[in-house]
Amino acid sequence: MPMHSTSKQLWRDVQVFDGLAQLDEAMNVLVEDGCIAGLWPSSTFDEALAQGAVEAGRGGVMTPGLVDCHTHLVYAGDRAGEFEQRLEGVSYETIARNGGGIISSVRATRAASEDDLIAASLPRLDALLADGVTTLEIKSGYGLTVADELKMLRVARRLGELRPVRVLTTLLGAHALPPEYAGRADDYVSLVCDEMIPAAVAEGLADAVDVFCEGIAFSPAQCERVFQAAQHHGLAIKAHAEQLSNLGGSALAVRYGALSADHIEYLDEAGVRAMAEAGTVAVLLPGAFHVLRETQLPPIELLRQYGVPMAVASDANPGTSPICMPTLMANLACTLFRLTPREALAGMTAHGARALGLPDLGRIAVGAPADLCLWDIQQPAELAYAVQAGRLRQRVFNGAIVHAR
Numbered sequence: 120m121p122m123h124s125t126s127k128q129l130w131r132d133v134q135v136f137d138g139l140a141q142l143d144e145a146m147n148v149l150v151e152d153g154c155i156a157g158l159w160p161s162s163t164f165d166e167a168l169a170q171g172a173v174e175a176g177r178g179g180v181m182t183p184g185l186v187d188c189h190t191h192l193v194y195a196g197d198r199a200g201e202f203e204q205r206l207e208g209v210s211y212e213t214i215a216r217n218g219g220g221i222i223s224s225v226r227a228t229r230a231a232s233e234d235d236l237i238a239a240s241l242p243r244l245d246a247l248l249a250d251g252v253t254t255l256e257i258k259s260g261y262g263l264t265v266a267d268e269l270k271m272l273r274v275a276r277r278l279g280e281l282r283p284v285r286v287l288t289t290l291l292g293a294h295a296l297p298p299e300y301a302g303r304a305d306d307y308v309s310l311v312c313d314e315m316i317p318a319a320v321a322e323g324l325a326d327a328v329d330v331f332c333e334g335i336a337f338s339p340a341q342c343e344r345v346f347q348a349a350q351h352h353g354l355a356i357k358a359h360a361e362q363l364s365n366l367g368g369s370a371l372a373v374r375y376g377a378l379s380a381d382h383i384e385y386l387d388e389a390g391v392r393a394m395a396e397a398g399t400v401a402v403l404l405p406g407a408f409h410v411l412r413e414t415q416l417p418p419i420e421l422l423r424q425y426g427v428p429m430a431v432a433s434d435a436n437p438g439t440s441p442i443c444m445p446t447l448m449a450n451l452a453c454t455l456f457r458l459t460p461r462e463a464l465a466g467m468t469a470h471g472a473r474a475l476g477l478p479d480l481g482r483i484a485v486g487a488p489a490d491l492c493l494w495d496i497q498q499p500a501e502l503a504y505a506v507q508a509g510r511l512r513q514r515v516f517n518g519a520i521v522h523a524r
């Protein structure tokens with residue numbers, strides 16, 4: 120793998136999408152000591168500042184490294200059979216209520232060792248990296264015992280050591296009710312709050328806590344207990360909310376200072392207003408919408424009107440989004456949700472970073488960390504317009520070129 124870590128590197132004549140709004144001109148970009156040190160219109164740069172810089176690239180489109188802020192990348196097994204069942208008309212909820220769905224991934228993941236999970240997850244991670252990801256979130260949620268949830272989080276942390284990428288981990292113990300707790304959901308929530316969260320904190324394994332607030336998962340009251348425990352332990356909060364029905368999970372998460380509410384197809388105006396007032400990010404997951412052949416659209420126009428930042432993520436998981444291609448998500452966000460290509464790209468860069476509590480990432484700005492992608496295209500909108508692997512010329516992580524071709 121080519122690696123350049125020269126301390127000063129200059130990219131010349133690149134069309135820059137800065138994470139929020141495309142700059143109009145081609146730019147020269149200087150990177151020094153892992154950060155963006157200079158950004159000038161193409162024909163100029165500060166000679167003194169750029170003194171000694173090595174030319175690292177020329178032409179193409181430069182974006183921030185992509186931020187995939189919602190994934191379930193670590194799991195064992197597959198759910199192709201369930202995909203076939205759904206095509207025959209059986210719903211996601213029915214499959215879940217009959218002990219399939221998430222619980223079938225739980226069975227496979229419990230039976231897998233850490234090494235098995237690394238071997239299963241690495242190709243998925245590599246696919247994300249080959250499509251420009253420099254930061255991603257990985258959730259647990261297919262273990263549902265203290266030991267198996269910690270195993271998943273350890274694997275997620277190890278993945279971040281095996282590849283040049285930043286991994287944030289989220290404990291999703293409240294993803295589904297494990298069969299051994301059937302009829303005792305409150306007891307399981309106690310396990311999450313009193314044992315799982317403290318154990319994950321003690322081992323430094325979780326950056327955030329997430330819940331699935333839904334009829335087939337946990338009630339708002341149960342989710343609130345998880346949020347209280349997360350808050351008590353100083354962990355960031357996220358929520359799968361309003362995916363299949365409107366239970367008010369997003370507004371509840373907002374009351375606990377959540378970074379994001381994710382899915383939100385059934386979010387109403389009151390929920391949008393609550394998110395806007397708190398600055399909570401709306402994470403859109405068009406892959407799950409597409410795979411489940413959902414018809415209820417998230418309230419995009421209301422989110423725009425109220426100025427709620429919209430992130431876009433892969434939701435890579437074995438059930439609702441077995442897709443590891445973030446640029447396809449940009450395409451689906453445009454075709455299915457009617458985002459503009461610029462909104463979709465902002466969703467996968469600046470707003471994705473904000474959904475992880477990392478506002479310095481996902482931007483091309485002087486002083487920002489140099490996580491960058493150089494693409495063999497003419498204009499940023501092409502990333503959302505065409506679905507095509509192999510357009511990434513360079514991936515830069517913390518100022519080092521970690522992928523080049």
Ligand SMILES: N=CN[C@@H](CCC(=O)O)C(=O)O
Pocket residue numbers: 191220221224331359362407434436437438439440
């Ligand atoms: N909605 C809940 N969780 C995942 C799906 C998990 C699964 O079906 O395995 C999601 O984000 O879509």
Ligand SMILES: [Zn+2]
Pocket residue numbers: 189190191359434436
């Ligand atoms: Zn999810």
